[in-house]
Amino acid sequence: MAATATVVPVVVMTLFWLLIGAVAPFLVPKGPNKGIIQLMLILTAICCYTFWALAFIMQLNPLIGPSLENTTILAIEWNWEDFHRGSASK
Amino acid sequence: MGSLFRSEKMTLAQLFLQSEAAYACVSELGELGLVQFRDLNPDVAAFQKKFVNEVRRCDEMERKLRFLEGEIKKAKIPITVANDNPAAPPPRAMIDLEATFEKLENEMKDVNNNTESLKRNYLELTELQHVLTKTRTFFRDFEVRRGSQGQFDTQIAEEGGIRSDHLPGLGMLAGVISRERFTGFERMLWRVCHGNVFLRHAEIESPLEDPSTGYEIHKVVFIIFFQGEQLKSRVKRILDGCNKQNISNNTTYSHFSTGQYKKPKVLHQTQEHRLRALALAAKNITVWFIKVRKIKAIYHILNCFNLDVTRNCLIAECWCPVLDLDQIQHALTRGTERSESSVPSILHVVENIDKDHPTYNRVNKFTTAFQSIVNAYGVADYREVNPAPYTIITFPFLFGVMFGDAGHGIIMLLFAIWMCVREKKLAASSKDNEMWGTIYSGRYVILLMGLFSCYSGLIYNDVY
Numbered sequence: 143m144a145a146t147a148t149v150v151p152v153v154v155m156t157l158f159w160l161l162i163g164a165v166a167p168f169l170v171p172k173g174p175n176k177g178i179i180q181l182m183l184i185l186t187a188i189c190c191y192t193f194w195a196l197a198f199i200m201q202l203n204p205l206i207g208p209s210l211e212n213t214t215i216l217a218i219e220w221n222w223e224d225f226h227r228g229s230a231s232k
Numbered sequence: 233m234g235s236l237f238r239s240e241k242m243t244l245a246q247l248f249l250q251s252e253a254a255y256a257c258v259s260e261l262g263e264l265g266l267v268q269f270r271d272l273n274p275d276v277a278a279f280q281k282k283f284v285n286e287v288r289r290c291d292e293m294e295r296k297l298r299f300l301e302g303e304i305k306k307a308k309i310p311i312t313v314a315n316d317n318p319a320a321p322p323p324r325a326m327i328d329l330e331a332t333f334e335k336l337e338n339e340m341k342d343v344n345n346n347t348e349s350l351k352r353n354y355l356e357l358t359e360l361q362h363v364l365t366k367t368r369t370f371f372r373d374f375e376v377r378r379g380s381q382g383q384f385d386t387q388i389a390e391e392g393g394i395r396s397d398h399l400p401g402l403g404m405l406a407g408v409i410s411r412e413r414f415t416g417f418e419r420m421l422w423r424v425c426h427g428n429v430f431l432r433h434a435e436i437e438s439p440l441e442d443p444s445t446g447y448e449i450h451k452v453v454f455i456i457f458f459q460g461e462q463l464k465s466r467v468k469r470i471l472d473g474c475n476k477q478n479i480s481n482n483t484t485y486s487h488f489s490t491g492q493y494k495k496p497k498v499l500h501q502t503q504e505h506r507l508r509a510l511a512l513a514a515k516n517i518t519v520w521f522i523k524v525r526k527i528k529a530i531y532h533i534l535n536c537f538n539l540d541v542t543r544n545c546l547i548a549e550c551w552c553p554v555l556d557l558d559q560i561q562h563a564l565t566r567g568t569e570r571s572e573s574s575v576p577s578i579l580h581v582v583e584n585i586d587k588d589h590p591t592y593n594r595v596n597k598f599t600t601a602f603q604s605i606v607n608a609y610g611v612a613d614y615r616e617v618n619p620a621p622y623t624i625i626t627f628p629f630l631f632g633v634m635f636g637d638a639g640h641g642i643i644m645l646l647f648a649i650w651m652c653v654r655e656k657k658l659a660a661s662s663k664d665n666e667m668w669g670t671i672y673s674g675r676y677v678i679l680l681m682g683l684f685s686c687y688s689g690l691i692y693n694d695v696y
Contacts, residue, residue: 185625197691
């Protein structure tokens with residue numbers, strides 16, 4: 143199930159936002175705005191990571207596909223070997 | 233350490249100020265901007281307060297300044313924008329300022345009156361000249377027709393004048409009327425005189441300046457011929473009703489030159505003088521405005537103080553943040569030094585009060601916009617959790633989720649970056665226009681909104 147195409151983006155994005163959300167707050171220089179900057183980093187990481195993850199998971203298992211014209215579907219069936227109407231490609 | 237997560241700890245303090253030192257101390261505290269004074273005289277009517285005369289004088293000065301500003305704007309002189317922040321001048325300097333404004337206002341009023349009377353004169357003479365030139369063409373026309381018909385045997389002088397006693401029973405009245413009112417005037421004349429008068433008109437090509445308003449009005453020269461006394465009285469009444477300047481028929485103007493009547497030199501010189509005086513005023517007017525407003529504010533605050541006659545000092549109650557008590561103390565010492573008073577001002581912190589403490593959130597230029605968005609929904613209680621720091625990220629993020637266009641997000645981002653980089657230069661112009669001022673004060677909000685819009689545009693695969 144976990145093809146390379148699926149694992150790489152997950153790992154990259156998770157590491158990226160983990161860096162921003164969990165590591166960077168410790169590196170904020172001391173000053174009057176330290177608390178605010180830490181809060182901003184954590185909130186950005188949470189919001190953006192969740193947003194990306196939702197879009198990614200939705201595309202892994204879509205509930206609905208694109209609406210195509212009949213001619214396009216026939217063309218795809220003719221040209222792709224393993225595409226059959228009515229079944230998702232594995 | 234104060235922070236934005238909760239509102240600051242506030243304490244009630246009592247200030248004991250010497251009467252001479254009070255003005256300077258309030259000025260210093262005003263520049264600092266860290267205290268909120270409580271009104272100790274809420275029941276006293278406005279006109280019974282201690283410093284009501286000074287406030288009235290400040291109002292009068294402000295009125296004069298507004299008049300001057302109106303004159304400067306009318307003359308289209310650019311007002312230099314002052315970027316510096318002048319402190320309120322001491323009370324003695326108030327009299328000098330008042331004298332300056334009074335002098336300038338009187339000068340302006342004099343010059344304006346003179347200009348108006350000169351312009352009125354000039355207008356009358358120009359209209360007269362137009363009437364003469366136009367009516368001359370009428371009479372030339374009339375003479376040609378008369379010559380061909382051969383009915384009248386009167387002589388009409390070629391140069392300028394016409395003597396109506398030569399024309400049997402035929403009277404005439406000439407005048408000038410504005411173009412808009414001419415058709416109504418013509419119709420009324422026709423109706424009243426049952427069509428028994430003869431009206432001819434000609435337009436004046438160049439518009440004439442109305443002395444009181446300064447607008448240029450197109451005018452029309454007319455001449456009315458009528459026969460008999462009854463018609464004459466009717467026509468006269470209509471002309472009086474229309475308030476138009478009419479020229480009677482028995483005078484000769486042969487001495488009048490036919491050349492264009494030039495604007496008198498005096499008019500030019502008066503206008504030059506006025507522009508010079510206004511230009512001088514325009515250099516200082518913003519600084520004057522700031523000073524007068526600061527003086528007025530100081531006297532408003534002084535009205536809230538309690539006067540203790542036995543010890544000859546003013547008592548004030550104010551809320552201050554606990555962390556800033558040092559700064560306030562320094563400001564008080566500075567104020568006492570400036571007023572050269574012998575007795576130092578005392579700041580006394582009152583403990584254990586149950587009164588409602590005010591909410592003070594310490595914001596900087598970045599967090600101000602978000603705090604004001606949150607405050608628009610309602611100000612938090614004292615020492616309550618402040619939702620503003622969380623909105624710094626969540627508000628632009630949700631905007632980005634809804635916007636979701638990377639291309640337009642980049643445009644928004646670039647616009648916001650430009651505003652933030654050019655902050656200081658744009659600050660002055662933002663106060664003129666309300667719409668632009670709102671956008672400018674939200675520049676950091678727009679910056680973050682642009683960033684999140686780009687991100688969500690990338691996720692949505694949406695560019696333009």
